[in-house]
Amino acid sequence: MTTLTTRTNPLTAGQLPRFTLVATMAGCLIAGGVIDSIALAPFDLGTTVFLGLVLFLPVMYILSRGVEGRRAAANRTATHLITGAFLLTLLPLVSLLWETLSNGVERFDVQFFTSSMRNVIGEGGGAVHAIYGTLIVTGIATIVSVPIGLMCAIYLVEYGRGALARSITFFVDVMTGIPSIVAGLFAYALMAILFGPGTINGLAGSIALSVLMIPIVVRATEELLKVVPNELREASYALGVPKWRTIIAVVLPTALSGIVSGVILAIARIIGETAPLMIAAGFTNSVNTNPTANPMMTLPVFVYDQYAHPGIDRSFYNERAWTGALTLILIVMALNLLGRLIAKRFAPKTGR
Amino acid sequence: MSKRIEINDLNCYYGKFKAVEDVSMTIQPRSVTAFIGPSGCGKSTFLRTLNRMHEVIPGAYVEGEVLLDGNNLYGAQVDPVSVRRQVGMVFQRPNPFPTMTIKDNVLAGYRLNNQRLKGSEADSLLERSLRGANLWEEVKNRLDKPGSGLSGGQQQRLCIARAIAMRPEVLLMDEPCSALDPISTLAVEDLIQELKETYTIVIVTHNMQQAARVSDETAFFNIAGTGAPGRLIEMGTTEKIFSTPDVQDTEDYITGRFG
Numbered sequence: 027m028t029t030l031t032t033r034t035n036p037l038t039a040g041q042l043p044r045f046t047l048v049a050t051m052a053g054c055l056i057a058g059g060v061i062d063s064i065a066l067a068p069f070d071l072g073t074t075v076f077l078g079l080v081l082f083l084p085v086m087y088i089l090s091r092g093v094e095g096r097r098a099a100a101n102r103t104a105t106h107l108i109t110g111a112f113l114l115t116l117l118p119l120v121s122l123l124w125e126t127l128s129n130g131v132e133r134f135d136v137q138f139f140t141s142s143m144r145n146v147i148g149e150g151g152g153a154v155h156a157i158y159g160t161l162i163v164t165g166i167a168t169i170v171s172v173p174i175g176l177m178c179a180i181y182l183v184e185y186g187r188g189a190l191a192r193s194i195t196f197f198v199d200v201m202t203g204i205p206s207i208v209a210g211l212f213a214y215a216l217m218a219i220l221f222g223p224g225t226i227n228g229l230a231g232s233i234a235l236s237v238l239m240i241p242i243v244v245r246a247t248e249e250l251l252k253v254v255p256n257e258l259r260e261a262s263y264a265l266g267v268p269k270w271r272t273i274i275a276v277v278l279p280t281a282l283s284g285i286v287s288g289v290i291l292a293i294a295r296i297i298g299e300t301a302p303l304m305i306a307a308g309f310t311n312s313v314n315t316n317p318t319a320n321p322m323m324t325l326p327v328f329v330y331d332q333y334a335h336p337g338i339d340r341s342f343y344n345e346r347a348w349t350g351a352l353t354l355i356l357i358v359m360a361l362n363l364l365g366r367l368i369a370k371r372f373a374p375k376t377g378r
Numbered sequence: 379m380s381k382r383i384e385i386n387d388l389n390c391y392y393g394k395f396k397a398v399e400d401v402s403m404t405i406q407p408r409s410v411t412a413f414i415g416p417s418g419c420g421k422s423t424f425l426r427t428l429n430r431m432h433e434v435i436p437g438a439y440v441e442g443e444v445l446l447d448g449n450n451l452y453g454a455q456v457d458p459v460s461v462r463r464q465v466g467m468v469f470q471r472p473n474p475f476p477t478m479t480i481k482d483n484v485l486a487g488y489r490l491n492n493q494r495l496k497g498s499e500a501d502s503l504l505e506r507s508l509r510g511a512n513l514w515e516e517v518k519n520r521l522d523k524p525g526s527g528l529s530g531g532q533q534q535r536l537c538i539a540r541a542i543a544m545r546p547e548v549l550l551m552d553e554p555c556s557a558l559d560p561i562s563t564l565a566v567e568d569l570i571q572e573l574k575e576t577y578t579i580v581i582v583t584h585n586m587q588q589a590a591r592v593s594d595e596t597a598f599f600n601i602a603g604t605g606a607p608g609r610l611i612e613m614g615t616t617e618k619i620f621s622t623p624d625v626q627d628t629e630d631y632i633t634g635r636f637g
């Protein structure tokens with residue numbers, strides 16, 4: 027391949043044509059299919075795709091190594107592995123969304139959002155009692171957790187020094203790891219001590235969720251307050267602004283957009299909790315908007331109840347469970363969108 | 379509007395580490411005093427003791443006294459917040475508040491302290507401060523735009539405007555031009571010349587030409603070696619320090635033989 031007349035640029039290397047990627051992929055899939063149907067018969071699509079992809083990596087590496095050189099080949103392999111990992115992560119998520127959507131759309135009707143399960147056996151009924159319950163229980167949990175979590179994070183970042191701050195950080199870390207059912211038992215036991223055994227209501231559910239939510243809020247807010255540049259605090263001190271005003275008027279507004287998204291993520295994380303609510307808030311088929319008396323239904327518990335305790339003609343109960351799950355996902359999505367909007371609104375202003 | 383600062387036997391510490399040792403000097407009102415010296419010799423640390431910003435760092439403390447027209451800043455029951463209202467500061471890196479507009483940045487000292495300003499009062503203070511910082515002409519049409527949208531040099535002048543809006547007695551500047559280009563530096567230096575008519579100005583600089591250009595008095599700091607505390611080697615009129623210093627180290631530093 028060496029020609030003596032033309033000067034070759036020493037910076038160039040061989041390059042595989044663009045279609046190589048697709049062609050190799052197709053070839054490997056076909057080869058995988060052949061191996062699958064002959065050696066591992068009968069033919070199965072999943073096995074074929076798996077074999078094809080396993081084959082694809084070394085084949086592509088050898089091809090690229092021969093034409094493009096060692097570095098480019100390693101680069102390609104790494105790119106393929108990362109892309110593969112990304113697709114693999116996406117797969118269950120997309121599948122979950124698709125399943126929920128396709129099964130949930132069946133009962134996604136007006137009746138579902140206007141009626142409860144009161145006196146419903148079999149067909150019909152809805153989840154309005156569970157939607158109210160979820161909104162009330164999560165709302166109270168948020169109102170309780172956000173101020174406590176925020177102030178705890180402010181203490182840790184701005185004031186906390188030494189053993190006390192270290193132990194708070196340690197216990198917050200421990201709290202993020204406690205199983206949610208333990209939070210439910212804690213709330214149940216607390217209510218039993220305060221108001222007598224068997225006190226099951228929305229407030230108890232909120233307490234359980236708060237126990238889970240506070241550490242998440244503390245962690246998120248703490249990280250955000252830490253990244254507020256110290257120069258801004260010093261600029262404020264140098265203007266003769268006291269520390270507490272500096273925190274309220276300079277540090278918090280600078281971190282606000284992040285804090286808002288952190289809180290929304292925390293809500294999204296606890297709104298789907300099932301186990302603690304089953305213990306603390308209980309089950310009911312009726313609308314109950316009073317969090318201080320009687321059990322309160324919530325969406326995750328509704329889904330569980332419909333699926334686990336079906337009546338005659340199971341399909342009606344399964345459909346309601348799917349639609350309940352879909353509603354929950356939609357609520358979380360709406361919260362995320364709202365969070366993004368708020369975060370954008372409060373983000374530090376740039377531009378000229 | 380401007381006050382004399384007298385410093386007696388001042389030591390600065392970061393925890394157990396003694397960063398500055400045994401400094402005594404007098405800073406004249408309505409003049410510019412420059413601190414020069416190699417990196418790590420304690421100039422900035424010492425400057426930050428003049429408005430009690432040093433102690434903001436955990437573990438940092440000060441021994442000795444700093445007298446502002448005879449009143450000790452480090453006396454018992456002195457509120458650091460009221461000290462800082464009299465002794466303003468401009469930092470090395472421009473640090474406008476990112477959540478605020480240009481206008482709010484200038485008035486930040488009042489707004490953050492919850493002091494009410496009447497509309498007309500606020501407007502005149504805003505214009506006076508921005509004119510004082512040589513920035514008015516450049517920003518007068520976009521006062522409601524965010525301060526972070528300005529160039530680095532403009533941001534630094536915005537920070538100066540913010541400091542002088544509080545009408546301090548003394549203005550401390552910690553390498554105010556080190557992040558700026560020559561043109562913005564010139565603008566800030568011109569400004570320093572104007573400001574010294576009304577304020578006592580103390581400036582830390584690594585740029586000896588700048589010290590020679592802007593200051594009336596110069597103080598040279600040095601360290602004996604790594605880990606040793608910084609000391610004040612020599613202080614005098616800028617003319618004398620830059621032509622016939624008393625100490626050999628000063629001459630070596632100024633002529634570029636070290637540092």
